[in-house]
Amino acid sequence: MLCQNVKAMEQPGSATSSERIIDATLEVLARSGARRLSLSDVAATAGVSRPTLYRWFPSKEELLEAFGRHEQQRYDAGIAQAVSGLEGDARLEAVLRFIVEFQHSYSLRRIVDVEPEHVVHQMTRVMPIMRDRLLAHFPGPDGRVVASVVTRIALSHALIPEDDPALFYAELRHAAGLTSTHTSPARRRHQPVRPNSRKKGR
Numbered sequence: 001m002l003c004q005n006v007k008a009m010e011q012p013g014s015a016t017s018s019e020r021i022i023d024a025t026l027e028v029l030a031r032s033g034a035r036r037l038s039l040s041d042v043a044a045t046a047g048v049s050r051p052t053l054y055r056w057f058p059s060k061e062e063l064l065e066a067f068g069r070h071e072q073q074r075y076d077a078g079i080a081q082a083v084s085g086l087e088g089d090a091r092l093e094a095v096l097r098f099i100v101e102f103q104h105s106y107s108l109r110r111i112v113d114v115e116p117e118h119v120v121h122q123m124t125r126v127m128p129i130m131r132d133r134l135l136a137h138f139p140g141p142d143g144r145v146v147a148s149v150v151t152r153i154a155l156s157h158a159l160i161p162e163d164d165p166a167l168f169y170a171e172l173r174h175a176a177g178l179t180s181t182h183t184s185p186a187r188r189r190h191q192p193v194r195p196n197s198r199k200k201g202r
Contacts, residue, residue: 020046033115096172
C-alpha cells in the first residue's frame with residue numbers, strides 16, 4: 001500500500017490525491033532535495049490543500065517513507081510484468097532489460113545533482129532489498145553473488161548516470177554470465193577461466 005497508516009485511502013476517489021502528492025514529491029525533491037523539502041511546496045505542486053496533504057502524510061518523514069515504498073512497488077510490479085510467461089535465459093534477459101529501462105527513469109537520478117548524500121543514503125537502504133528481489137532470477141550456487149554484483153552495477157549507474165544504455169545492458173549481461181551472439185537470440189553461460197587449467201603433458 002502507498003501509505004498503510006492513512007485510512008483515507010479506502011475512501012472513493014482518494015487515490016487520485018495521494019498519487020498527485022507522490023508525483024509532486026518527486027518534483028520537489030528534484031528541485032530542493034530531501035533536506036529542504038517543504039510539505040507546503042509539495043501541496044502547492046500537487047494542487048491540493050495543506051490539510052489534504054496532512055491527512056495523507058502527517059509529517060515529512062512519513063511522506064518520504066511513502067514515496068520510497070511507492071518506488072519499490074513500481075519496481076516490483078514492473079519486473080513481475082517483464083518476466084511474465086518467460087523461462088530460462090529469456091527470463092534473465094528480461095530482468096536485465098527491465099533494470100536498464102527502470103534505471104533510466106529512476107527518480108533518484110533526478111536528485112543526484114541536488115542532494116547526492118540523500119541518494120547515497122537511499123542506495124544503502126535499497127541495496128539489500130533490490131539484491132534479495134533479484135535472487136529468484138539468478139538460480140545456482142553463485143546466485144547471491146550475481147544478484148549482488150548486478151545490484152551494485154545498477155545502483156552505480158543511478159549515482160553516475162551512463163548515457164549509453166547498451167553499454168549498461170552489456171555490463172549487466174557480463175555480470176550475469178551471459179555472452180553476446182551476433183545472429184541468434186540463444187544465450188549460453190560462460191565459465192570462468194581457472195589459472196591452473198592448462199593442459200598436462202606440455
